[in-house]
Amino acid sequence: MRFIHCSDVHITDDYFALPLRRLGWRRWMALVELTVGGRAKRYARARHVLSSIAREVEHHAADHFILSGDLTAYALDSEFRGAREALGSLAEDPRRCTVIPGNHDVFTPGSHQKGRFASHFGQLLHSDLPEYRGEGAFPFVRLLGTEAAVVGLLSARVPFTPGLSYGVIGDAQLGALSALLKDPRLDGRAVLVVVHHAPLTRQGHADHWHHGLRDAEALLRLLPGPRHAVLHGHIHQRYHHPATEDRPHIFGAGSSTEEGREGYWLIEVSQGRVLGGEMHTPRG
Template sequence: MRILHCSDVHITEDYLALPLHRLGWRRWLALVELSLGGRAKRYARAPQVLSTIVREAEAHHVDHLILSGDLTAYALEGEFAGARKALGPLAEDPRRCTVVPGNHDVFTPGSIRSDRFGAHFGQLLHSDLPEYRREGVWPVVRLVGDEVAVVGLHSTRVAPLPAFPYGVIGEAQLDGLAALLKDPRLDGRAVLVTVHHAPRNRKGVADRWNHGLRDADALLRLLPGPRFAVLHGHIHERYHHPATADRPHLFGAGSSTEAGHEGYWLIEVARGQVVGGQQHTPAL
């Protein structure tokens, strides 16, 4: 089976065309990053790039597409709508697509209160094994064919300040995952756990304390060996750390739509094991 993994697509509104009073102070700070930092320019073509990745998923005969968070720049309604449009029919089909939110998708308390992520992607959050839910809809479990189980976890919390976008899965979801892994319906399946924050960075060490996944070690202890993989985004670096006897494969998808760094993983699964992955650059 073949899984496409992309992340951090950051569909971005034209912020300078929006009323400033509607943005809120967090997005006011973000305007510096968007304009002077060049972020808006780097993601100007994000909808077209994501649409191209979706088309290539069909060409590669992908069984499932996974997007590990940060669908939006700063959680505006129009950005969520743009991400859903760019995903096309996949955004309607939980058999073929799994998404989890990133820190940019819950950037403001208002975006959480109105559940903008759920309003646009709730149709993808129905679990095949709902008895393992522990925090709202999470973990979300998708049984793909006869060889793969995709498990979505929610690691994003509203940061006290934008400079502290760390992640926490939490004991409840980790307990649900531990119970799920004992279910005989997962026997013979590779288990691909999708979470936004990175358990390890490109160098194989924990991310910065204010940016990383706080309970990464607890997650990795549950997933020993090549049957398991953790697919993540957040740190905009694309890499693969192969599994060891006591640790899963780790796939960082980078930022799949950032100008000059576009790309995604094609992950191969055979006989209930993750057997490798290939990086691809979309043909733009």
């Protein structure tokens, strides 16, 4: 089986065309990053690039498309709509597509309280094994063919203030995942766990306190060996840590639509094991 994995596509609206009162103070602060920091320019073509990556599913005859969070710049409805439109028919079918939220998709308390991600992508929160949900819709499970299962986790939390972007999975989801992994319906399947925050950096270390996944060690302990993989985003670098006896494969998808760094993983699974992946650049 083949899986396309991308992340951190950051669909961005024209913030200066919107009433400031609609943005709120958190997005006012983010305007500095959009302008002086150059984020708006780097993601000006994000919708087009995401659409191109979605079309790569047909080119590679991939079985499933995975987007590990940060669909939006700052969690506006218009940005979520743009991401859904760019994904096209993939966004309608949980058999073909898995999407989870990132920290930018719950950037404000309002976006979280209104369930803005679920209002646009709730159709992809379906689980084949709903009895293992531990926190809301998470973990959700896709049983794909006879060789693989994809598990979606939630690590994105509303930050107290911009600049804090750490992630937490939490005991409820970790406990549910632990029980799920013992279910005989997963026997013989490779298990691809999708989470937004990175359990390890490119250098193989834990990320910084204010940016990293707080319960990364607990997650990795549940997933030893090449049967397992963790697919993540958040760190805008694309890398692969091969599995060891005690640790899963770890795929960081980088920022798939950032100008000059566009790309995604094509991950191969066979006979219940994750074989590895190749980095690709979208052709469109």
